[in-house]
Amino acid sequence: MSVIGIDLGGTKLAGAVFRETGTLVDRQTRKLGGRSGEAAGAAVVEMLSDMRHRAAAAGDPAEAAGIAVPGIYAARTGRVWAPNIGGWEDYPLLGQLQAAFPYLHVRIDSDRACSILGEAWQGAAHGSRNAVFLAVGTGIGAGIMADGRVVRGFGDVAGAIGWMGLGSPFREEYRTCGAFESIAAGPGIAAEAARLAASTAGYEGVLRPGADGRVTTADVFAALEALDPVAGQVVDRAVEAWGMALANVVSLLDPEVVIFGGGVFGPAASLLDRIRAEATRWAQPISMAQVRVEASGLGADAALFGAGHLALDSLAGRSPGGS
């Protein structure tokens, strides 16, 4: 028996076939190519159909599929809000998949929920029932697992940790995406580096405004390696924010493990010791002493594995012994 996981991102689709044991036996990636609305839904149907045929042809038919979506999944309605896919303000993905695959078990969840499910299944939180995935990329979100279940909240919006307030005064730039995200997501780090490089008298480092005026997060981490003072200052500020947010998650939820993932971790993974040290100043000491702080074990595949686990979970529900 096998299951299929699909990770729908804002720009591409990844699909995989998993054995029950968690072994990934087949995978594919496709560009979403700017598809929106029904065309984006059709791309999911097509990839799922192809992966099913490949699994069947390999002699291991798939009985269930899980889909990770880049936004919010409303479990009550089966609809998706995905800000980076046109026309997906309230898209009826579950209905479309059930119509296309009437005999397949299908389950959907947000990419952040899938990321913690994937890490708890086959990654850095393997076997843990109390774990948090902190996804730091162009935005910041958290997948939270408490006693083995994903925390969804009243309106399926739980995990919006990018909105965490970490210090007054309130600044105008927090209004669009939250304080923590403004300071410590990729774009915030790059913008602060550009601002500081332009305003630091006598600064002649690699982060000074070039012909195109652009600084990327990758530029900042490369400059940090080269001991650039602007990069050092910007990263100090991000480390403080990541550390305080880690502390607040640890004090509130007492997890066994917190995983830093997303595009920024990545290059920032070498900062985990400093982030832990910052968190230790703030957090409840018993919880902080026992928590493991790790980089993602699955990297960009965390949500893909989580989608596979969703599928497995949907099958467990069929049998009397399942949960």
Next chain:
Amino acid sequence: MSVIGIDLGGTKLAGAVFRETGTLVDRQTRKLGGRSGEAAGAAVVEMLSDMRHRAAAAGDPAEAAGIAVPGIYAARTGRVWAPNIGGWEDYPLLGQLQAAFPYLHVRIDSDRACSILGEAWQGAAHGSRNAVFLAVGTGIGAGIMADGRVVRGFGDVAGAIGWMGLGSPFREEYRTCGAFESIAAGPGIAAEAARLAASTAGYEGVLRPGADGRVTTADVFAALEALDPVAGQVVDRAVEAWGMALANVVSLLDPEVVIFGGGVFGPAASLLDRIRAEATRWAQPISMAQVRVEASGLGADAALFGAGHLALDSLAGRSPGGS
């Protein structure tokens, strides 16, 4: 059928008999009288025994009991850490109660867990499955319910929200009880008022250091009513901290309702509109727009009702349909 709830505090014991419907039909309060170690455990046994006899004499025998304890309950071992009861660093309360009442279902949990259970059963979170109780008194703690279950964490320490970091720089006074608690629990509010009254040139209000040099939290709220400027300034700072902490809980957990309780709410309940306004600046907007922010519906009885609900829950576990 009835159940018994007992709320063990640092200085007193409250006990009640509840009908299944949540009606409180009998209650008692006793001073703990400085009892520690086994004597404190014996006081719980004695009160439970008395409440059982009273329920039986009233023709409504109790089949289960729940106990709220003032600290941490380790569900795996049945032991209690209660900092305000001498000798209760690791006290085997469950074992003692099971030995004394071999035929009674007994369940124990922390006061903060019981407070949210009580409010969800019969208080301001009635019927909610996603709710948070913020207890603000001499300390600050949170009881968190996600999808109908209390969030306990890996080591049963979840809810230590008093340790939430709300702004750098880190201050020495945060080291003993956390940043949020230092600023916004009762003692922190009183200490800040005393400090500010002493250091404000020309201040002649009621909060200036008296013969005994003491300022209480009650003094501060009384002075606030009288538009005292020092009280105003101190409470502004606390409102900002309560609002940011509320925002952070809302963004992370997307609850349906957040309840402010404990001794400070109480007098600070009139500030809930200001606290909500502060939180609205920081929090994830969808979650913030839908969350209810309420004062405790059960006041000082929240944990007592929650203990009663624990007892009911232990009975639900007996039958195949229970959970």
